[in-house]
Amino acid sequence: MSADSEDTSENKQVVRKLYDCIQRNDAAGFAQIVAESHTDHSNGRNGPAGFAAAAENIHRAYSDFHIELRTLVASDDLVVAQWHETGVHTGQFFNLKPTNKPFESTGLNMYRVSGGKILDSWISVDPRTIRAQQAAQAALENG
Template structure:
């Protein structure tokens, strides 16, 4: 079933889960066999993979925040550009906290079926993060 409004609402709920740290919400928002075409190193599949990744990110950046700048959607896909901000107050990719703030841009395309994420393509400015933290 394809429903643009449901998919946008699911994508918004995904972002809210990231911003609030309510990572258990991924169980309802991500299909168990969801495919991430651009996973983080070591990221597993499905809801557990997203929980693990964002748990690590929220540990490194407890004030992690994703702000959607623009969003487009069709019947089964939602694409958006975003700004990611946070303060490095925990371990990140083997580096101790620096206390430095980051602000980077990214883009993502999410494909949905029945209101659940089934595929994801995305890109964040990882070099920008490392540079702003003084680690690159």
């Protein structure tokens, strides 16, 4: 195995650990794999504390939460992750009131990893999922 493929393999392992921390809502785990200088280029939730806050929000809003990595692709210091998450929307999620309905979402995120730490992230969630939840909420409120 070449040094380049070893590096990309190690970087993919860091991202696998990240998703394990998200699944377990593990703030201490984020501190081990996310650099203090980490920049979230999508949501502005920087550093390990940003990941911990995001995971806490998800777990508070969705009971039976589960996130699954579907695909990981790495090149140099970048790792792209395709993921799928499910749960039941039983708590407030930003402006969305609980619908008590099953929730499902997909996304494609990119991470820059170096030295076993996530330095940068770019998050992309399927917007149809959020719009569908908003429509369901509006129907409940107007129904």
